[in-house]
Amino acid sequence: MNNSIRTNAESTWCPGCNNFILLHAVQKVIEKQIESGKRKEDFGIVCGIGCHGKIFDYLNLPGINTLHGRTAPTCLGMKLAKPDLNVIGFSGDGDAYAEGIEHLIQMARYNSDFKYIIHNNQVFALTLGQPTPTTELGYIDKTNPDGVAISPLNPVKLMLVMGASFVARTCCETEQIKYVLEEALKHKGFAYIEVLQPCLIFHKNEDYKKRFYNLQKTEHNKTNFEEAMARADEFDYSSKDSKIPVGIFYQKERKTFEELKLNMQIAINSEK
Amino acid sequence: MRYDILIGGEAGQGPNIIANLISIGLIENGFFVFASREYESRVRGGHNFNIVTFSEEPLFSNSKSIDILVALDKNTEKIHKEDLKNNGIILEGSHNNMFYIGCLFKILGFDFNLLDSELRKINDYSENIEEAKRGYDSKNTEFNLKSAKSENKISLMNGNVAISEGAIKSGVEFYYSYPMTPATGVLTELAQRQKEEKHKTIELDGEIACINAAIGSAIVGAKSMVGSSGGGFDLMTEALSLTGMAEVPLVIYLSQRPGPSTGLATYTGQGDLNMALHAGHGEFVRIVIAPGDAKEAIERTTQIFYFTQKYTIPGILISDKHLSESHYSFTEKPQITISEKSVKWPARFNSYESDENKIATENINIIKKNVENRINKSKKLSEEIENFKPFEIYGNKDSRNLIIGWGSTKGVILDIIKKVDCKFLQISYLEPFSKKIQEEIKKAEKTLIVENNATSPLSSLIAEKTGFLIKNENKILKYDGRPFIFEQLLEEVEKRIKSTKEIEK
Numbered sequence: 059m060n061n062s063i064r065t066n067a068e069s070t071w072c073p074g075c076n077n078f079i080l081l082h083a084v085q086k087v088i089e090k091q092i093e094s095g096k097r098k099e100d101f102g103i104v105c106g107i108g109c110h111g112k113i114f115d116y117l118n119l120p121g122i123n124t125l126h127g128r129t130a131p132t133c134l135g136m137k138l139a140k141p142d143l144n145v146i147g148f149s150g151d152g153d154a155y156a157e158g159i160e161h162l163i164q165m166a167r168y169n170s171d172f173k174y175i176i177h178n179n180q181v182f183a184l185t186l187g188q189p190t191p192t193t194e195l196g197y198i199d200k201t202n203p204d205g206v207a208i209s210p211l212n213p214v215k216l217m218l219v220m221g222a223s224f225v226a227r228t229c230c231e232t233e234q235i236k237y238v239l240e241e242a243l244k245h246k247g248f249a250y251i252e253v254l255q256p257c258l259i260f261h262k263n264e265d266y267k268k269r270f271y272n273l274q275k276t277e278h279n280k281t282n283f284e285e286a287m288a289r290a291d292e293f294d295y296s297s298k299d300s301k302i303p304v305g306i307f308y309q310k311e312r313k314t315f316e317e318l319k320l321n322m323q324i325a326i327n328s329e330k
Numbered sequence: 331m332r333y334d335i336l337i338g339g340e341a342g343q344g345p346n347i348i349a350n351l352i353s354i355g356l357i358e359n360g361f362f363v364f365a366s367r368e369y370e371s372r373v374r375g376g377h378n379f380n381i382v383t384f385s386e387e388p389l390f391s392n393s394k395s396i397d398i399l400v401a402l403d404k405n406t407e408k409i410h411k412e413d414l415k416n417n418g419i420i421l422e423g424s425h426n427n428m429f430y431i432g433c434l435f436k437i438l439g440f441d442f443n444l445l446d447s448e449l450r451k452i453n454d455y456s457e458n459i460e461e462a463k464r465g466y467d468s469k470n471t472e473f474n475l476k477s478a479k480s481e482n483k484i485s486l487m488n489g490n491v492a493i494s495e496g497a498i499k500s501g502v503e504f505y506y507s508y509p510m511t512p513a514t515g516v517l518t519e520l521a522q523r524q525k526e527e528k529h530k531t532i533e534l535d536g537e538i539a540c541i542n543a544a545i546g547s548a549i550v551g552a553k554s555m556v557g558s559s560g561g562g563f564d565l566m567t568e569a570l571s572l573t574g575m576a577e578v579p580l581v582i583y584l585s586q587r588p589g590p591s592t593g594l595a596t597y598t599g600q601g602d603l604n605m606a607l608h609a610g611h612g613e614f615v616r617i618v619i620a621p622g623d624a625k626e627a628i629e630r631t632t633q634i635f636y637f638t639q640k641y642t643i644p645g646i647l648i649s650d651k652h653l654s655e656s657h658y659s660f661t662e663k664p665q666i667t668i669s670e671k672s673v674k675w676p677a678r679f680n681s682y683e684s685d686e687n688k689i690a691t692e693n694i695n696i697i698k699k700n701v702e703n704r705i706n707k708s709k710k711l712s713e714e715i716e717n718f719k720p721f722e723i724y725g726n727k728d729s730r731n732l733i734i735g736w737g738s739t740k741g742v743i744l745d746i747i748k749k750v751d752c753k754f755l756q757i758s759y760l761e762p763f764s765k766k767i768q769e770e771i772k773k774a775e776k777t778l779i780v781e782n783n784a785t786s787p788l789s790s791l792i793a794e795k796t797g798f799l800i801k802n803e804n805k806i807l808k809y810d811g812r813p814f815i816f817e818q819l820l821e822e823v824e825k826r827i828k829s830t831k832e833i834e835k
Contacts, residue, residue: 099676120676131539135546
């Protein structure tokens with residue numbers, strides 16, 4: 059591995075894909091950390107299968123491009139065996155909210171100290187457009203000619219209810235992703251970051267841009283659970299006109315899975 | 331001389347505790363013990379029993395006829411009385427298990443002080459000791475036992491503890507598991523010992539989470555292991571395939587119980603050999619090892635860690651409920667194989683076909699080379715296993731009669747070949763399959779196979795690897811969830827060996 063965290067791999071994302079913005083932001087954050095003394099091997103990346111997973115090839119960092127839906131437990135296993143490693147997991151909405159959602163739920167509860175970025179394009183893009191659990195009502199594809207009839211999941215609410223210690227959503231915009239990822243890396247514990255980036259191919263007419271507002275530019279108190287739940291309720295992943303809050307919904311540190319599991323003394327006297 | 335003690339009662343009445351204490355009493359007095367248990371899938375009630383068989387020389391199976399019957403409830407007496415020998419002793423009444431353990435110590439002529447010191451290891455021992463003493467004083471010594479007091483201390487261990495011991499000796503760092511009988515004993519044993527040793531046991535939200543977390547630990551350089559029974563193993567097979575592609579060393583412990591599906595949760599069987607050999611999509615190299623007793627389980631566990639690390643492949647260690655949960659006694663020291671770690675961080679791994687930087691590729695030349703690199707691992711692996719006794723011949727090596735078996739049937743076969751003109755070929759490495767096995771089979775005139783299943787997958791494997799077909803009438807198969815009992819197998823083998831001489835092809 060050479061010193062750059064970038065690779066020469068040919069990009070196979072579609073021209074103009076939001077994933078380029080996400081990749082760029084992640085590169086910027088990690089490069090900044092490396093400039094200030096961190097080494098490449100201090101980072102470990104894990105990706106699943108889907109469009110998001112291609113980021114593994116565009117980041118010259120150690121780690122694994124694992125199975126569909128299994129990013130989260132893989133991150134946990136790495137973190138347990140190497141607690142000082144900065145582990146960043148990447149998943150799509152299929153990878154995190156469909157196959158493997160049980161892991162997402164448990165990770166919030168476990169509070170394993172890794173950062174989990176969900177590229178939510180609200181569709182199974184790489185398999186050519188089938189709905190995921192966060193696809194909007196009425197979405198039509200070849201497998202759902204009459205349109206999606208099941209209401210979408212609200213993963214931000216799910217993460218809050220399951221006790222995630224860091225819950226954020228961003229729009230697909232470099233500075234916004236950089237800010238949240240840097241805050242997440244400073245956070246001790248599991249950090250859930252959803253990047254909302256409707257697929258350009260299968261959600262052509264989606265325009266969230268006018269609806270986003272930044273929670274950190276409001277009076278939002280990110281240590282208040284009820285406030286976080288109220289903000290999470292504002293967007294249901296289906297409506298066409300509601301505001302869409304982005305930024306850090308909730309943050310409250312507690313002991314991590316690794317602290318509890320690797321040091322039995324702490325486990326016995328653990329307080330939440 | 332073999333003696334059998336059967337202790338039966340409801341779940342919760344503690345037949346297990348009596349069996350464990352009397353087993354300790356026996357080995358401390360210089361006897362070899364084999365103790366198995368049969369229990370139902372329930373927490374209280376029902377009918378559970380343990381059989382403790384002992385002798386002055388090593389033995390590895392239980393018998394049908396009982397010398398002492400300890401009936402903790404009426405049901406036990408009803409069910410097992412017909413197996414009691416004519417001069418057999420029955421202990422029954424309304425006492426608790428502590429009273430009867432006292433009785434047993436006295437009947438066998440053992441010193442009460444030994445029982446006293448064992449009982450002191452259990453919480454709230456004073457009442458237990460009083461009750462055991464009452465039992466001890468209520469009986470006379472009925473047996474005049476002479477043990478060949480061996481110089482070496484006799485170890486007593488069940489298969490799950492032995493596998494845990496082997497894993498610790500191999501330097502296991504993480505054992506990930508979701509409880510499933512009969513594999514749970516390894517999770518329990520390793521959990522109890524994690525404060526003194528260097529490993530951690532981690533229970534996650536299912537077998538899929540467990541194996542993927544184990545892969546996460548393995549890629550940063552930790553020696554990792556997972557364990558389950560058939561159903562849990564099924565859930566892990568996609569990740570097993572990933573270890574084949576990404577070349578991640580991982581030990582998977584598979585303790586069989588009868589299936590399909592939930593099957594018989596607390597009983598024994600050998601129905602999962604084909605699954606161990608073939609599970610997982612795509613073509614990749616694996617190692618599959620089945621130890622046959624507790625001492626061998628320690629040794630084979632250290633070997634599977636060695637091979638999985640050296641060849642960066644998955645390894646499946648097969649046991650079953652009979653091996654996992656039965657107590658074996660032995661005096662020889664197990665031979666430990668030391669394994670070096672092969673994965674060094676930082677490194678990249680991929681579930682896709684990938685180039686030298688582990689970037690996904692669909693390049694025709696790289697794909698072909700990758701496939702060959704992965705598959706060709708089997709060449710050296712097949713050669714190297716020959717240094718680790720991949721199979722063993724027991725008994726009269728000149729005998730023309732051969733019994734073939736694998737896994738937990740080893741014990742009962744070893745016991746019966748003392749009574750019948752037969753040698754025993756135990757196959758411990760099922761994959762790779764030793765090329766020398768063919769010669770051994772060719773030498774025999776009559777070949778029998780013994781398996782705890784209904785379709786004899788070992789016969790199919792032998793046919794595939796050697797071209798040798800075992801006749802259906804020479805397959806001794808048991809598929810009722812119970813292990814082979816000494817007299818039963820002896821009778822089945824004698825029936826076939828006495829029959830007219832045939833040449834098999």
